[in-house]
Amino acid sequence: MALVVTLLGGESTGKTSLTRALCGHLAETGLAAAEVPEHLRHWCEQQGRAPHAHEQAALAREQARITDEVASRQGVDIVIADTSPLVIAAYSELYFNDRSLWSEALAWQRHVDLTLLMGLDLPWVADGFFRDSPAVRDAVDTAIRRELRAAGQAFQTIHGHGQARTEQALRAIGRRLGLNLTTTEPSQTSGRRAWNCEKCSDPDCEHRLFSGLIARNNTGDTRP
Structure with a gap:
């Protein structure tokens, strides 16, 4: 079986890019990498609409089946x-007040080798009926974090823009494979010194760090 990496996050969090x-x-690098697209988006494009409540479970299972x-x-x-x-599962809870998909979704996620959660530092961009609002994106992020933490499922949040974001994800993948997959040193991917705990999988630690970074940027302080 191949190493399976899943990218989690709500709308406009940069998963596809x-x-x-x-x-x-x-x-x-010579590794055979395969992409699994978002089945839900493909379904919506084909049907020309968002799914109803009773269609959510089948969509979730198909995403898992395709990945496997x-x-x-x-x-x-x-x-x-x-x-x-x-x-x-997060969308089902948010739109239909239906929490029934979490258990099966978490059971499948436990077999994933690496879970990467997209940070909310990218600007929200409208995309027709596929995206609702930044508030929806934030609510999906909150729900996913809550369930991962409650289940004791390890995950790492990926922040940054462009190549910096890619490099951070590559470092996470490289650690699982015992390989150096990045093209630059961590300190070269941004204008500030690399965070000491940037690469840990403690979501609380990561969240405090990111919140502090936002606060400093809002005051014009660009120190690391």
């Missing part, structure tokens, strides 16, 4: 999945 960037870079199928293909080293059933 990061998925493509990671697959492109990993291929350049790609991971089992011969010759695939790494799978980068642009979402997981957890995101659909």
Whole structure:
């Protein structure tokens, strides 16, 4: 089985862009990387609408099935999945007040090798009926964090813009593989000194760090 990496987050958190960037870079290193697109988005494009409550479970299971199928293909080293059933479970709770999908989604997520949660530091961009608002994005993030923490599921939050974001994700993947996959040192990916705990998987620690960074930036303080 290939190493499975899932990117979690609500709308406009950069999951698709990061998925493509990671697959492109990993291929350049000689690793066979396979992309798993977001099934929910594909379904919405085909149907021309958002799913109803009774359709959510099937969509979540299909996302899991596709990811498992790609991971089992011969010759695939790494799978980068642009979402997981957890995101659909969050939408089900948010839109339909239905928490029934969390248990199955978390059970599947436990078998994932690396869970990366997209930070909320990217600007929200409208995208037709596929995206609602920054408030929805924040609510999805809150729900996913809550359930991952409650289940004791390790995850790492990925922050940064452009190449800095890609490099941070590559460092996380590289640690799982015992390889150096990045093209730059951590301190070269941004204008400030690398965070000492930037790469830990403690979500509370990460959240405090990111909140402090926002507060300093709002006061014009650019120190690390």
